[in-house]
Amino acid sequence: DVVMTQSPLSLPVTPGEPASISCRSSQSLLYSNGYNYLGWYLQKPGQSPQLLIYLGSNRASGVPDRFSGSGSGTTFTLKISRVEAEDVGIYYCMQPLHTPVTFGQGTRLEIK
Amino acid sequence: EVQLVESGGGLVQPGGSLRLSCAASTFTFSSHWMNWVRQAPGKGLEWLASIKEDGSEKEYVDSVKGRFTISRDNAENSLYLQMHSLRVEDTAVYYCSRSSSGAYDVWGQGTMVTVSS
Numbered sequence: 001d002v003v004m005t006q007s008p009l010s011l012p013v014t015p016g017e018p019a020s021i022s023c024r025s026s027q028s029l030l031y032s033n034g035y036n037y038l039g040w041y042l043q044k045p046g047q048s049p050q051l052l053i054y055l056g057s058n059r060a061s062g063v064p065d066r067f068s069g070s071g072s073g074t075t076f077t078l079k080i081s082r083v084e085a086e087d088v089g090i091y092y093c094m095q096p097l098h099t100p101v102t103f104g105q106g107t108r109l110e111i112k
Numbered sequence: 113e114v115q116l117v118e119s120g121g122g123l124v125q126p127g128g129s130l131r132l133s134c135a136a137s138t139f140t141f142s143s144h145w146m147n148w149v150r151q152a153p154g155k156g157l158e159w160l161a162s163i164k165e166d167g168s169e170k171e172y173v174d175s176v177k178g179r180f181t182i183s184r185d186n187a188e189n190s191l192y193l194q195m196h197s198l199r200v201e202d203t204a205v206y207y208c209s210r211s212s213s214g215a216y217d218v219w220g221q222g223t224m225v226t227v228s229s
Contacts, residue, residue, distance in 0.1 A: 037214045054215035096211070106157075
């Protein structure tokens with residue numbers, strides 16, 4: 001199975017400051033079509049997960065442009081340029097390329 | 113509004129069975145792979161199963177193979193998860209989700225399954 005490793009697991013951030021989460025996969029997520037099959041999800045407290053970033057770097061519909069995704073192969077990063085209070089929750093990376101689909105452990109973002 | 117609504121969760125005894133449903137609306141259900149993902153209390157997300165647009169391909173995580181069956185009815189815009197031989201460790205919120213562009217872009221609100229005697 002592809003192991004997805006996120007860091008940090010806890011991320012306290014002051015509003016207005018940037019934040020960054022790393023996700024590493026044990027196998028490459030770069031497919032022959034040139035796309036990296038890596039997505040980022042946010043689960044706000046008491047809610048279902050929501051898609052933030054797909055194919056490594058594409059913002060999902062309605063996602064603020066303060067969120068950005070980068071990386072290729074086995075190393076990926078989610079960046080929030082200026083954290084807002086509504087960004088609180090658990091962030092997960094997920095790979096759907098290899099079966100079984102696997103998620104990272106989650107990174108809990110909290111406001112300082 | 114594109115929507116997925118799960119139902120069918122509840123309390124079941126170990127060894128029992130349960131069938132979850134997921135009703136899709138406001139999109140062409142038959143054009144998307146669909147998935148089940150669960151989340152045990154206080155834990156992370158775990159993928160369970162996926163099914164191709166026409167139901168011809170199904171994939172499962174090893175921990176549910178032989179116990180859970182994913183299926184769909186495109187005429188009814190519905191996704192199902194039949195669960196047998198339930199264990200205490202199957203206790204979780206179960207989400208259905210839609211696949212699009214290599215990601216799970218729509219999620220339901222989840223349905224809680226509790227396996228306990």
